[in-house]
Amino acid sequence: MDDLREKYLTLISAAADEAALEELRVQAVGKKGEISLHMRSLGKMSPEERQVAGPALNALKDEVNSALNARKSAMADAALEERLKSEWLDVTLPGRQRPAGTIHPISQVWEEVTAIFSDMGFSVAEGPQIETDWYNFDALNMPGHHPARAEMDTFYTHRAEGDDRPPHVLRTHTSPVQIRSMEKMGAPMRIICPGRVYRADYDQTHTPMFHQVEGLALDTGISMANLKWCLEEFVKAFFEVDDVELRFRASHFPFTEPSAEVDIRCSWADGQLKVGEGDDWLEILGSGMVHPKVLAAGGIDAAKYQGFAFGMGIDRIAMLKYGIPDLRAFFDSDLRWLRHYGFAALDKPGLVSGLSR
Ligand code: 2NL
Numbered sequence: 001m002d003d004l005r006e007k008y009l010t011l012i013s014a015a016a017d018e019a020a021l022e023e024l025r026v027q028a029v030g031k032k033g034e035i036s037l038h039m040r041s042l043g044k045m046s047p048e049e050r051q052v053a054g055p056a057l058n059a060l061k062d063e064v065n066s067a068l069n070a071r072k073s074a075m076a077d078a079a080l081e082e083r084l085k086s087e088w089l090d091v092t093l094p095g096r097q098r099p100a101g102t103i104h105p106i107s108q109v110w111e112e113v114t115a116i117f118s119d120m121g122f123s124v125a126e127g128p129q130i131e132t133d134w135y136n137f138d139a140l141n142m143p144g145h146h147p148a149r150a151e152m153d154t155f156y157t158h159r160a161e162g163d164d165r166p167p168h169v170l171r172t173h174t175s176p177v178q179i180r181s182m183e184k185m186g187a188p189m190r191i192i193c194p195g196r197v198y199r200a201d202y203d204q205t206h207t208p209m210f211h212q213v214e215g216l217a218l219d220t221g222i223s224m225a226n227l228k229w230c231l232e233e234f235v236k237a238f239f240e241v242d243d244v245e246l247r248f249r250a251s252h253f254p255f256t257e258p259s260a261e262v263d264i265r266c267s268w269a270d271g272q273l274k275v276g277e278g279d280d281w282l283e284i285l286g287s288g289m290v291h292p293k294v295l296a297a298g299g300i301d302a303a304k305y306q307g308f309a310f311g312m313g314i315d316r317i318a319m320l321k322y323g324i325p326d327l328r329a330f331f332d333s334d335l336r337w338l339r340h341y342g343f344a345a346l347d348k349p350g351l352v353s354g355l356s357r
Pocket of ligand 1 (some may be wrong): 075104176177178179212214216253255256285286287289290291309310311312313
């Protein structure tokens with residue numbers, strides 16, 4: 001009996017895995033196992049022999065069973081230990097760097113607007129942000145005494161003492177680019193001028209630097225009808241709607257005659273703008289037929305050519321399209337803010353080369 005005990009305890013402690021343990025269990029205490037066979041032979045013993053062998057065999061069976069169980073749970077512990085070791089996580093390692101840069105909503109809208117007008121045959125013109133007062137004002141039918149000139153909150157540069165020439169200005173609109181383009185390209189032409197403009201104003205709906213896109217189409221026989229079609233196509237494409245109603249309200253700009261402000265039909269439900277439906281009107285831009293004096297200032301023969309022009313705030317239409325409530329957020333914002341409005345991180349590694357990897 002001691003031999004049997006010695007044999008199985010040794011085999012159990014040497015078993016390599018659970019399968020080997022199971023084999024040993026069958027071999028020792030299974031129905032036809034060695035210990036079970038011994039137990040069956042108890043019946044053939046004398047009562048005296050049985051009284052000694054019976055309890056001894058039972059004790060042996062119990063001992064083998066508990067050795068099997070102990071070995072089994074030791075194996076499970078070891079396996080768990082092994083797994084914990086292999087799945088160990090070093091929480092002190094630096095995080096994996098992911099691209100943090102995003103396309104700014106204003107840049108995105110700038111590109112969207114450019115793409116839409118490109119499809120209609122407009123090319124893009126750019127020009128200086130520091131302008132002469134001629135290009136920014138006089139050429140646009142805003143002579144020195146013009147009230148609109150005073151209302152523009154213009155930033156002026158300083159001249160040296162004794163230099164009496166008029167100071168340069170930070171352009172208050174992108175219109176000077178259009179005057180420069182008329183001089184350079186002449187008619188016919190179709191351009192849009194997106195760019196930064198500057199006015200000394202700061203509140204929830206004004207920042208001292210903002211973005212404007214103006215458009216200009218010059219040709220023989222251009223009319224307000226061409227303007228209307230063009231703007232309708234733009235609004236449908238930009239706000240991604242199949243149809244939209246435009247409302248032209250008579251207005252006044254020094255550089256256009258007649259002039260019209262353009263509203264689009266919309267609804268505001270729960271602060272959510274829907275374009276093309278509802279009973280509200282939303283002002284999105286100013287427009288008109290180019291004033292003959294402005295054509296002349298750009299060197300265009302006003303007797304032969306007409307043109308329409310329009311101007312709108314990129315920041316403003318970005319706020320409308322993406323539901324951004326405060327203009328100042330554009331210039332005082334972080335990545336969480338950008339992500340909140342759905343501007344995803346760039347996936348082009350080349351564009352984030354400024355970040356450490
Ligand atoms: C507005 C209104 C407008 C223009 C801009 C323009 C430029 C030239 C000649 C004639 Cl060179 N017009 N630009 C015309 C009408 C309106 O902007 O509310 N902008 C945010």
